[in-house]
Amino acid sequence: MSGVNMHDLIFNIQNLKVLSEFFASSWYIFVPFSVFVLLFPNLVEVITLIAIGLIVGYGYISPSVLSFLERYLPQFSNSLESNFQIYSLIVSVVFAVIFYSLYKSLIFVGSFIISFLVGNFLLKSFLTSYLTFQWYIYLVFGLLVGLIGGFYAVKNSSKFIGLIATAMSSFILVSIGMFFFDKYVFNLNNTLFAWATFVLSLLLFFFRIAKLWGVKSNGKN
Numbered sequence: 001m002s003g004v005n006m007h008d009l010i011f012n013i014q015n016l017k018v019l020s021e022f023f024a025s026s027w028y029i030f031v032p033f034s035v036f037v038l039l040f041p042n043l044v045e046v047i048t049l050i051a052i053g054l055i056v057g058y059g060y061i062s063p064s065v066l067s068f069l070e071r072y073l074p075q076f077s078n079s080l081e082s083n084f085q086i087y088s089l090i091v092s093v094v095f096a097v098i099f100y101s102l103y104k105s106l107i108f109v110g111s112f113i114i115s116f117l118v119g120n121f122l123l124k125s126f127l128t129s130y131l132t133f134q135w136y137i138y139l140v141f142g143l144l145v146g147l148i149g150g151f152y153a154v155k156n157s158s159k160f161i162g163l164i165a166t167a168m169s170s171f172i173l174v175s176i177g178m179f180f181f182d183k184y185v186f187n188l189n190n191t192l193f194a195w196a197t198f199v200l201s202l203l204l205f206f207f208r209i210a211k212l213w214g215v216k217s218n219g220k221n
Helices: 006-011 016-025 027-039 045-072 074-081 084-103 107-126 135-155 157-184 190-220
Strands: none
Touching: 016 027, 016 045, 016 157, 016 190, 027 045, 027 157, 045 074, 045 084, 045 157, 084 107, 107 135, 107 157, 135 157, 157 190
């Protein structure tokens, strides 16, 4: 993962260029899974869950583990860094299996954690440049979003997974597209890049959701 700083990737999500560079560096892995999930978010819940597990495992869990090892076991982390692709695939597969096996029994906890992380991601990404929050604000906001997401997921597990999968795949695909646009077409500053990625991701997300709901409505009629 040359050129991508692990600490920026994990702890400084405000810089979406770093995150998009990470996705683009392994586009051949992220694009197929993201396209499949975007097109068929509710086709088979098992497949969707495993795809989400692979994406999260490869995109977040594996670099988080590597960052931890770099800090506390630097000698061991050096050998992993030289084989990052293989290591990430193994971690993502293991995480995908664990994620699916725990989902049915821990649906509320899993949805709560995902919603908590998403809520804090949005808060840190797009408001910390303008407002300063104390740590407990992040905690309270994350808890509220997590509770809403958790209860909603228990009641509508399949629909919730479809929404999360669509949002995640939309964001990843737009991030990769924006990275190549920024690199080969027109260079954007970090703020404009972040907002363009965020807005386009939302547009793609709502467009896909509207199409899904439209199909269901027509099917009922």
